[in-house]
Amino acid sequence: xxxxxxxxxxxxxxxxxxxxxxxxxxxxxxxxxxxxxxxxxxxxxxxxxxxxxxxxxxxxxxxxxxxxxxxxxxxxxxxxxxxxxxxxxxxxxxxxxxxxxxxxxxxxxxxxxxxxxxxxxxxxxxxxxxxxxxxxxxxxxxxxxxxxxxxxxxxxxxxxxxxxxxxxxxxxxxxxxxxxxxxxxxxxxxxxxxxxxxxxxxxxxxxxxx
Amino acid sequence: xxxxxxxxxxxxxxxxxxxxxxxxxxxxxxxxxxxxxxxxxxxxxxxxxxxxxxxxxxxxxxxxxxxxxxxxxxxxxxxxxxxxxxxxxxxxxxxxxxxxxxxxxxxxxxxxxxxxxxxxxxxxxxxxxxxxxxxxxxxxxxxxxxxxxxxxxxxxxxxxxxxxxxxxxxxxxxxxxxxxxxxxxxxxxxxxxxxxxxxxxxxxxxxxxx
DNA sequence: GCGTTTGTTGTATGACCGTTCAACAGGAAA
DNA sequence: TTTCCTGTTGAACGGTCATACAACAAACGC
Numbered sequence: 435x436x437x438x439x440x441x442x443x444x445x446x447x448x449x450x451x452x453x454x455x456x457x458x459x460x461x462x463x464x465x466x467x468x469x470x471x472x473x474x475x476x477x478x479x480x481x482x483x484x485x486x487x488x489x490x491x492x493x494x495x496x497x498x499x500x501x502x503x504x505x506x507x508x509x510x511x512x513x514x515x516x517x518x519x520x521x522x523x524x525x526x527x528x529x530x531x532x533x534x535x536x537x538x539x540x541x542x543x544x545x546x547x548x549x550x551x552x553x554x555x556x557x558x559x560x561x562x563x564x565x566x567x568x569x570x571x572x573x574x575x576x577x578x579x580x581x582x583x584x585x586x587x588x589x590x591x592x593x594x595x596x597x598x599x600x601x602x603x604x605x606x607x608x609x610x611x612x613x614x615x616x617x618x619x620x621x622x623x624x625x626x627x628x629x630x631x632x633x634x635x636x637x638x639x640x641x642x643x644x
Numbered sequence: 645x646x647x648x649x650x651x652x653x654x655x656x657x658x659x660x661x662x663x664x665x666x667x668x669x670x671x672x673x674x675x676x677x678x679x680x681x682x683x684x685x686x687x688x689x690x691x692x693x694x695x696x697x698x699x700x701x702x703x704x705x706x707x708x709x710x711x712x713x714x715x716x717x718x719x720x721x722x723x724x725x726x727x728x729x730x731x732x733x734x735x736x737x738x739x740x741x742x743x744x745x746x747x748x749x750x751x752x753x754x755x756x757x758x759x760x761x762x763x764x765x766x767x768x769x770x771x772x773x774x775x776x777x778x779x780x781x782x783x784x785x786x787x788x789x790x791x792x793x794x795x796x797x798x799x800x801x802x803x804x805x806x807x808x809x810x811x812x813x814x815x816x817x818x819x820x821x822x823x824x825x826x827x828x829x830x831x832x833x834x835x836x837x838x839x840x841x842x843x844x845x846x847x848x849x850x851x852x853x854x
Numbered sequence: 855g856c857g858t859t860t861g862t863t864g865t866a867t868g869a870c871c872g873t874t875c876a877a878c879a880g881g882a883a884a
Numbered sequence: 885t886t887t888c889c890t891g892t893t894g895a896a897c898g899g900t901c902a903t904a905c906a907a908c909a910a911a912c913g914c
Contacts (some may be wrong), residue, residue, distance in 0.1 A: 451879085451880065451881095452878090452879075452880090452892090452893085453879085453880080453891090453892060453893075454880090454892095455879085455880045455881065455890085455891060455892075456891075456892095457891090458890090458891075461891075461892090475772070476772055477688070477768050477769060477771065477772040477773075478687070478688060478689060478768055479688060479689065479769075480772075482870080482871065482872085483871075483872060483873085484870075484871080484872095492892080492893095493892060493893045493894065494872090494873095494893085494894070495873090495874085495875085495892070495893060495894070496891085496892070496893085497872090497873095498872085498873060498874075499891075499892080500891095503872075503873075504872065504873090551771045551772065554767050554768045554770075554771040555768050555771070555772075557764050557767070557768065557824060557827070557828055558687050558688055558764045558765050558767065558768035558769075559687060559689075559768075560764075560827075560828040561687065561761045561764045561765070561827040561828055562685070562686055562687040562690075562761065562765075563687075567828065567829070567830075570828055570829060571829060571832075574829060574832075597844075600837075600840055600841070600844060601844065603825075603837060603841065604818070604840075604841035604844050604845065606821070606825075607818055607821030607822045607824070607825050607841060608814070608817055608818045608821055608845075609821070610820070610821035610824050610825070611816070611817030611818050611819070611820035611821030611822075611824070612817045612821075614767060614817070614820050614821070614824070615813075615816075615817055615820070617767070617770075617771040618767055618770040618771055618777065618780055619777070619780060619781060619784060620777075622781075622784070627810075627813060630810055630814075631810070631813065631814035631817060634807075634810060634811065634814050634845065634849070635814065635818075635844065635845050638848030638849070639844070639848070661909085661910065662862090662863085662908090662909075662910090663861090663862060663863075663909085663910080664862095664910090665860085665861060665862075665909085665910045665911065666861075666862095667861090668860090668861075671861075671862090692900080692901065692902085693901075693902060693903085694900075694901075694902095702862080702863095703862060703863045703864065704863085704864070704865095704902090704903095705862070705863060705864070705903090705904085705905085706861085706862070706863085707902090707903095708902085708903065708904075709861075709862080710861090713902075713903075714902065714903090855914100856913100856914085857912105857913095857914085858911105858912085858913085858914095859910100859911090859912080859913095860909100860910090860911090860912100861908105861909090861910080861911095862907105862908080862909075862910090863906105863907085863908070863909090864905105864906105864907095864908100865904105865905095865906095865907105866903105866904090866905090866906105867902105867903085867904085867905105868901100868902100868903095869900105869901080869902090869903105870899105870900085870901070870902100871898105871899080871900065871901075872897105872898100872899090872900105873896105873897085873898095873899105874895105874896085874897080875894105875895095875896090875897105876893105876894105876895100877892105877893085877894095877895105878891105878892080878893070878894100879890100879891090879892075879893090880889105880890090880891080880892090881888105881889095881890095881891100882887105882888095882889090883886105883887085883888085883889095884885100884886080884887075884888095
């Protein structure tokens with residue numbers, strides 16, 4: 435709430451600036467962040483220009499200016515939501531080995547309701563929004579490829595034969611399902627249960643993960 | 645569009661009725677059905693009084709009258725969405741054995757995008773709506789219990805030891821994930837892939853399903 | 855037929871929605 | 885200091901939203 439400073443008669447000629455001027459990139463990033471926050475907290479129905487701009491501390495015209503409209507921001511938010519996942523998969527050059535990957539997925543930082551409700555909001559929209567569906571395909575492919583790679587490498591190291599593409603697709607679906615349960619039944623699902631579920635799927639095919 | 649019949653001067657005294665009068669139960673059922681259709685087609689953002697009533701061929705006041713408001717109808721829709729699943733599980737008295745259950749889940753009638761987008765819309769809302777969350781808990785428990793029962797019976801018949809509750813929770817999460825993939829990546833997921841995924845999870849613990 | 859019950863209608867209302875756009879102003883370059 | 889570019893503002897607009905409610909009428913018992 436930046437109060438307009440009433441300048442005394444002969445006082446400083448430089449009044450408090452009415453707004454902060456950012457580069458287009460920075461402002462876009464702030465709006466995306468606000469969009470994600472709003473989606474997490476209130477789902478897709480809370481994803482409105484008013485709420486997002488208020489959250490970002492910007493005026494209502496900016497979403498149109500930087501993203502061409504609400505849909506543009508939503509697409510940007512979707513990309514931003516995928517970023518941490520992909521960063522984890524090939525975080526810092528070398529791809530993460532499967533056991534560490536599974537550990538990482540179930541840390542308190544990742545397997546958190548507050549982080550995951552975001553996905554529920556997006557999924558519901560992707561299902562009925564062809565533009566977002568295309569966006570999804572692109573990201574999903576990178577995700578799947580990395581997962582196949584992790585499984586293939588692990589199986590090879592253990593000297594096991596495994597249908598890595600099939601296991602990867604199954605694992606991805608299982609993870610999505612576990613995230614879903616955590617979001618809609620918070621008391622029931624837990625990281626420990628999630629870990630056990632993943633082990634129940636993978637260990638018969640790949641041997642012990644730990 | 646029932647046209648108002650302009651009665652000729654001395655003609656029949658019984659004019660075409662302006663609307664059909666239903667019992668409260670029947671009208672409620674029609675509104676729920678329309679709500680489900682709208683959710684499936686357009687997600688939660690399309691779940692509006694106007695669209696639902698237009699779909700149901702009723703006037704806008706009726707949702708308030710029969711359900712106390714939009715939220716009441718949404719809760720009723722959620723229950724109605726669960727009904728086919730639970731009916732399948734103990735359909736007609738005797739609970740369905742696991743292999744038939746899996747077959748049934750992947751029939752064209754069940755594993756259809758049009759049927760499943762409904763769930764995506766609901767999930768996104770459950771995650772941020774405590775009332776729906778409570779409703780969910782109730783139905784999920786019945787679902788889980790039936791699934792544990794099916795797995796336990798199958799394992800026993802095969803003379804296998806298995807952690808049925810854990811497998812049931814994992815299976816439910818996996819199914820949810822497969823439905824999700826079918827909805828948001830229609831070209832990628834298929835009933836066949838889904839079947840294989842379920843087999844990859846269950847068969848190492850329970851032996852061949854077929 | 856007649857009155858009563860009860861489901862139904864549709865408008866009024868006020869809040870909120872997304873988009874547009876002309877005016878504005880921060881801030882760097884000249 | 886002045887100029888200019890460009891990010892920013894906020895009001896205006898037309899549309900849609902959920903709800904409330906008073907009037908209405910279909911169908912049933914009598």
